[in-house]
Amino acid sequence: MRILIASDHAGFELKNALFRFLKEKKFEVVDCGPDKLEPDDDYPDFVAPIAEEVSADEKSQTLGIVIGGSGQGEAMCANRFPRVRAAVFYGSSRLNLESEKRFNLIALSRQHNNANVLAIGARFVSEEEAKKAVLLWLETSFSGETRHLRRIEKIDKLAPCHLGLENGQ
8 A cells, every 4th residue: 555645834733743653554555745835835746646636546445634724625536537436634623523433434535435535624633643544544444345345336437427527438
């Protein structure tokens, strides 16, 4: 598994911390930028290349982690690409859920939805929560259950007709 990670200015520090954390855990991780803090950068410039690579990987061996202020715009950008299923994570300070339920959302995004991109809202999550969530997300496998496969296939069929593409390409 190859992990691509990127952020905008709001997620820059968290991206760097997660990159180091994943390297320490011996994951194959690629820092896709930015290399330096630019307060006026735009998240689509960093998210789109990751989403494009995840989309192109038909063997599903590439995962993406994108970090911004809210994670919402990053997920919206990533989800524009065929076969990309981005889930958003917020930390406990903004969720009115018990700890285990909150992290179950991360596991379910992989188990049921086969999420291949994780968008993190840096303004809503602590570094420790982000590390715990990312590790759980990476260590959780897709269940492969028929009902979930069927639903994902239906999602994947939506993109080509709305993007003017043919045959799911």
